[in-house]
Amino acid sequence: MGIIKTKGLIISESKMGDFDKMVTILTPSGKIGCAAKGARRPKSLLMAGTQFFCFGEYVIFKGNNSYSINSCDTIEVFYNLRMDLDKLNYATEICKTVDMVTYENQNTYRILQLLSNTLYIMSETDKNLELVESIFRIRLLCLLGFMPRVDRCVNCGLNTDITFFSIAGDGFKCINCGRIDKSAITVSPTTVDAIRYIISAPARKIFSFDLAEEYIREISLVSKVYLKDKIELQ
Ligand SMILES: [Zn+2]
Numbered sequence: 001m002g003i004i005k006t007k008g009l010i011i012s013e014s015k016m017g018d019f020d021k022m023v024t025i026l027t028p029s030g031k032i033g034c035a036a037k038g039a040r041r042p043k044s045l046l047m048a049g050t051q052f053f054c055f056g057e058y059v060i061f062k063g064n065n066s067y068s069i070n071s072c073d074t075i076e077v078f079y080n081l082r083m084d085l086d087k088l089n090y091a092t093e094i095c096k097t098v099d100m101v102t103y104e105n106q107n108t109y110r111i112l113q114l115l116s117n118t119l120y121i122m123s124e125t126d127k128n129l130e131l132v133e134s135i136f137r138i139r140l141l142c143l144l145g146f147m148p149r150v151d152r153c154v155n156c157g158l159n160t161d162i163t164f165f166s167i168a169g170d171g172f173k174c175i176n177c178g179r180i181d182k183s184a185i186t187v188s189p190t191t192v193d194a195i196r197y198i199i200s201a202p203a204r205k206i207f208s209f210d211l212a213e214e215y216i217r218e219i220s221l222v223s224k225v226y227l228k229d230k231i232e233l234q
Contacts, residue, residue: 003070004060008032009116011095013052015040023050023069024099025058028109031102034060035068046072053078053091055116076116078123087122090129094118094136100231101144110143113203121207131216135206137223138198146170146230150196153177162192165222167229185225191218 008025016022019041025032039046049056049072059070081091098115102108118136121127141147149171152159156177164178165171165185172192178184187195194215198206211219 001064002062004032004062004067005057006060007055007057007075007112009055009112009119010050010052011099011115013050019044021050025060026098026102026108026112026115027058028107028112030104030106030108031099032060032067032104034058035066037068039069048077049074051077053081053095053119055119076120078119080123081119086129090133091119091122094122094133097137097140097227097231101140110203111140114139114143117203117207127207128210128216130220131211132207134216134219134223135198137227138195138219139203139206141223141227141230142199144230146226147199148172148195148226150192150199155181162189163187165195165226167225185218185222187218187222188215190215191222194219195222 006027008027010023011026012024014022019038021036021039023034023036025034036046036050038044039050046069050069054074055076056072056074058072061068061070081087098111102111114136118132121132122129153162153174154166154169154171155173158174161175162172163175163186164173165187166173166178166181167183169181173181173184194211197209
């Protein structure tokens, strides 16, 4: 029992009873499932801060087996995510992924930082949503301990003629090794550079580039298949 004061971001919400809701808050130290009593009553002080995607400061009461929100102050509501159906769909998918890979009592400081930066870019810019989602997935995989090996061919060590990303090999393969790997996805040199950049750039710079549609399709496929492969293993 006790009071917890923490920053966090609402990664899921569901209705409970007539006026209450359940929310999942991703905090810097894991996710917490919380009841928000009366949050659906008109004029409730919890209404704004318990909306999907909201980033805020929460005061949470910890009972024996449950948590409930006492009060909250909103910091960022990412309003535009709810005004544009495409943005809403991408942001929802990203929060769902974060929900799948996080637990209670876990250091999630950097995942929370990645999530809030990703939602900010989606909400406040016109950057290609598929590219933003791909960058998010690759960085998330790195934070979860699945950083692919991208400096040279994971099989023979060659650092020229990199033309494949191998899902089974956890990284790039050259033209000869990738050709006989059933899990290998073809990648152009531009996509190779982009993946290397995403992995090595400082957190605040990961979204600072653009790609043509054809390369976005490649990076989206690689990140989607690789994430699915790793998350299903857990
Ligand atoms: Zn090779």
